[in-house]
Amino acid sequence: MSANRGRWLGLAVVMLGLPHAAGAISWSDGNITHEYQLFSANNIAWTDAAAWIKTNLGEDWYLATITSAAEQGFFTQFVVSGQVGEIWIGGYQDPPDSAPAANWHWMTGEPWVYTNWWTASEPNDNYGPGSESYLGANFEGCCWNDEGSLQFIIGFAAERTIVPEPSTLLLLVPGLIGLMASRRTLPELITGRSVKGSGRPYVTATQAVIRRSAPARASARSGPSCPRRRASSPRPATSTTACSPRD
Numbered sequence: 001m002s003a004n005r006g007r008w009l010g011l012a013v014v015m016l017g018l019p020h021a022a023g024a025i026s027w028s029d030g031n032i033t034h035e036y037q038l039f040s041a042n043n044i045a046w047t048d049a050a051a052w053i054k055t056n057l058g059e060d061w062y063l064a065t066i067t068s069a070a071e072q073g074f075f076t077q078f079v080v081s082g083q084v085g086e087i088w089i090g091g092y093q094d095p096p097d098s099a100p101a102a103n104w105h106w107m108t109g110e111p112w113v114y115t116n117w118w119t120a121s122e123p124n125d126n127y128g129p130g131s132e133s134y135l136g137a138n139f140e141g142c143c144w145n146d147e148g149s150l151q152f153i154i155g156f157a158a159e160r161t162i163v164p165e166p167s168t169l170l171l172l173v174p175g176l177i178g179l180m181a182s183r184r185t186l187p188e189l190i191t192g193r194s195v196k197g198s199g200r201p202y203v204t205a206t207q208a209v210i211r212r213s214a215p216a217r218a219s220a221r222s223g224p225s226c227p228r229r230r231a232s233s234p235r236p237a238t239s240t241t242a243c244s245p246r247d
């Protein structure tokens, strides 16, 4: 693709509003700061979302990985709160035709040690063996679903981690070595904790700009209403029609 064609294609994507940035928020796990950005992009494919992140945000960003209950809690409460529909995160199956619960991986290579499947039926390869090999979050407003359809996808979540450099590296700086040695103390390790201290999750001011206008994907569903969606969650009027777990 030529540079000009690439620029025009990029402009067209922006004009179409896909993907739409939602603003970054940060969470500290006590040692590492995690930054998240939520993007609105209806019906985008998992692979396209993953590629878009690398191209437009940089190599240090990736589809979000949720590797602990604490991270899931922050993600649910602050990253996707109020969104109605599924949001791609960075899990995938390799090989893709594995049994529904087998061979899941994070695109970062982080260990697959925590899961948050919607316990009623997921993962299930709903459309047949090997049909759902990518990970959708915010399913039924809470949980994970192995997904293969783009019908209810409303966007994706990007993440990067910022690992603090141990301040002991300062010891390598000529001139400080003698100073540190003379005081017989080491500089305090930079922990990367929240600016509000204690390593507790915090939200930056940019959280306020998270889109709250997710389309009423749930309106396309049929069957009984979703029991887990909070009554206080904003939703378009059309989303008051019933929805049901379906994949």
Ligand SMILES: [Ca+2]
Pocket: 034, 064, 065, 066, 067, 071, 159
């Ligand atoms: Ca993560």
Ligand SMILES: [Ca+2]
Pocket: 122, 123, 124, 125, 126, 132, 145, 146, 147, 247
């Ligand atoms: Ca499924």
